[in-house]
Amino acid sequence: MKIFKWIKSFFIWLYRLFTQPATKIGLGILVTGGFIAGALFWGSFNYGMEQTNQEEFCLSCHSMNDNLLPELQKTVHWKNRTGVRARCPDCHVPHNFTDKVARKMQASREVLGQIIGTIGTREKFLEHRIVLAQREWARFKANNSKECRNCHDYNSMDFSKMRVTSQMAMRQAAQNNVSCVECHKGIAHQLPDMKGARNPAFDTLISVAHGVKPSSGESYYSVVPQDLFADEAMTQKIGSIEMATPVKVLQNKGDTIQVELTMWRKNKGFARVLYGNFGLNITNAILNKEVAKDTNIVKVLESKVDELTGLEWQHVTVTGWVEKGNLVTSPEAIWDVARSSYSQSCSVCHRQPAESGHDANQWPGLFAGMVGFTNMDDDTAKLVLKYLQTHSSDFKGNHSNSVDKAASEH
Structure with a gap:
């Protein structure tokens, strides 16, 4: 009990010390004491600041x-x-x-x-x-x-x-x-490693996509890279779709959508990479090598030889399933993000090249030399490259870019 009385007495004394006027200590002593205490505090504070500014402290x-x-x-x-x-x-x-x-x-x-x-x-x-x-x-x-x-x-x-x-x-x-x-x-x-970064503008695109209700028979555009599956349950992955890739919706089933991709590929090796336009290396999708030659999944519409390279290109369709909530009706919002990223990141050191200043097949090499001087994450870099390619000199003067043209082929 004595200890509790002592604690009570201590708090009463402490309360009176700070709330009642001094009766035994002069005002001059209080002012002088406060000044000394303040000086000591300020000196200690500055000393601490200086000590933590030493390189030795950082490396400790x-x-x-x-x-x-x-x-x-x-x-x-x-x-x-x-x-x-x-x-x-x-x-x-x-x-x-x-x-x-x-x-x-x-x-x-x-x-x-x-x-x-x-x-x-x-x-x-x-x-x-x-x-x-x-x-x-x-x-x-x-x-x-x-x-x-x-x-x-x-x-x-x-x-x-x-x-x-x-x-x-x-x-x-x-x-x-x-x-x-x-x-x-x-x-x-x-x-x-910029893989840990994420462009916050993508969140806005996804928010817009969540409000879209795709209709069968209509064309839409992917706002994010997403996996492509062979089955409605999405257990058999057959590849992936890049941003701003046009797809035709075949049917809606719960949280999944069956889509059709109409694209071109080079008839060489596994022919996994699907491009948006004939003769142009604008990547829209990549298939797993074990299904790239599967005729049940990939349907060849026609074959055509590129006179510049001598390579045979195949016009193909691929059917698969994707997750609902990642499609928009127009690519313009996607291009706005790409255009802004290109302008902000590539105009700091010098004036950025005009999109139409190079053709679609030149842009990958040129952009690879520039992107290392920016802080773009991988997804943003891929989107900007696709934007540059689809707005390149190959489409200069056209009212629609390559993505719109590819979508019209559906």
């Missing part, structure tokens, strides 16, 4: 020391002819006080992730790397890469000493005051 976490340090040591930011090295805080800690405090609060998530083991191993770190990278990219983009510009500034650059190809990109970037991170992701650390 084994996730940083084992994963990021070896990558940094292979770059020019670690060792170069001038001997100027960028430390972890130089890039990842803002110099402005308020921004620095905000960044410290954000960094507490990584500290927590280390403590609870979310990024505690190499495998877990790589799994979450895309999330960590996107946070930093967003921060650099928001502040126009302020930390980079503490050392690199457009006004101090001598463009004449750059390679010609670099001059073109850098002059355009300087003119538009482009954030460094738009072009230089992965310059100090390895790029994450």
Whole structure:
């Protein structure tokens, strides 16, 4: 009982201390004590901030020391002819006080992730790397890469000493005051696996598709890559359909839809890849090799030789089942996503080439050389490539692109 009385007395004393005027301590002493306490707090706070800004502190976490340090040591930011090295805080800690405090609060998530083991191993770190990278990219983009510009500034650059190809990109970037991170992701650390990323615009397309009620005999377009099955129960997968692929609906059965694909393929090897147009490498679907030659699934309508390559092409139809809720009536909403992604990702370093500036068969090689400088995920990259091909010079002047033309063949 005595312990409870003592606790009660302590809380009563504590309450009176903070709620009643001082009777034994002078106001001057209280003010002086408060000033000293505030000074001690502020000094301790700043000392703590400075200590956590040291590279040694960053590398004391084994996730940083084992994963990021070896990558940094292979770059020019670690060792170069001038001997100027960028430390972890130089890039990842803002110099402005308020921004620095905000960044410290954000960094507490990584500290927590280390403590609870979310990024505690190499495998877990790589799994979450895309999330960590996107946070930093967003921060650099928001502040126009302020930390980079503490050392690199457009006004101090001598463009004449750059390679010609670099001059073109850098002059355009300087003119538009482009954030460094738009072009230089992965310059100090390895790029994450973009397979873990997802374009949020696809969610809008899927939402639109869920509201569509497909009718038998009508043509629609796939808004997402999806599997194609031989049976209504969807247990026998025979291939997959790419985005913006036209299909003809044959019948609806519960949560599944039977569709027909009318496409072209090269009569070579297993002939698994199905294209939207004769002679053009615009991929619409890919069949499993064990069913690509199955005449019960693939019906050959006609054969035709491409005079440019000498290859025989077959006009075929494929019937299969897909999941309901992934089809739209027009490809325009899909092209809007592709057009926006192409414009935003490929116009940062230079003016992006016009869609009709190359033909459909040239675009895959050209795009492969560009996409590595962007942060597109795989699905977005495939969609943009298909957009470029279907709006290429092969269809310039036509009122409908290749996808619309392929759909009309149904």
